[in-house]
Amino acid sequence: MELNDFFASINWAIVVALLTVFVSVLTKVDQSKLQRESIELQKSQATLSQKQLESFEKEEAQKLQASVRLDLRKVSSNNYKFFLSNNSQQNAKNVSFELNIPSNYSSPLISSEV
Structure with missing residues (x-):
């Protein structure tokens, strides 16, 4: 069989159809891969959005709370005082503090000044 006879015997419509199926x-396969990557990206974006929302909600909740700070400051060579301050725009209510002093130590607080 000669090469010309071989090419003449091929049904080119079938060859083209097979190539089309292959393509x-x-x-x-490529579309499925892209679709999986797109889904993973959307999941990542959803997770990031959720974390951003939680962060925003936490910041908003902190704006609604008082932020109280207690400092011990030196007022003279031997004297120290506690200073209680509110570092927020919200009113601080019912604020108290307690020193946990081991039993073998005495309180540094002067009763008349507490």
Whole structure:
């Protein structure tokens, strides 16, 4: 069989159809891969959005709370005083503090000044 006879005997419509199927399969595989990547990206974006929302809600909740600070400051060579301050725009209510002093130590607080 000569080469010309071989090419003449080939049904080119079938060859083209097979090539088309092959290209379609490759395209479908690539599309599936892109779709999986897109879904993963959307999941990551959703997770990030959720964390941003939680952070925003936490910041908003902190704006509604008083922020109280207790400092021990030196007022003279031997004297120290506690200073209680509110570092927020919200009113601080019912604020108290307690020193946990071991039993073998005495309180540094002067009763008349507490």
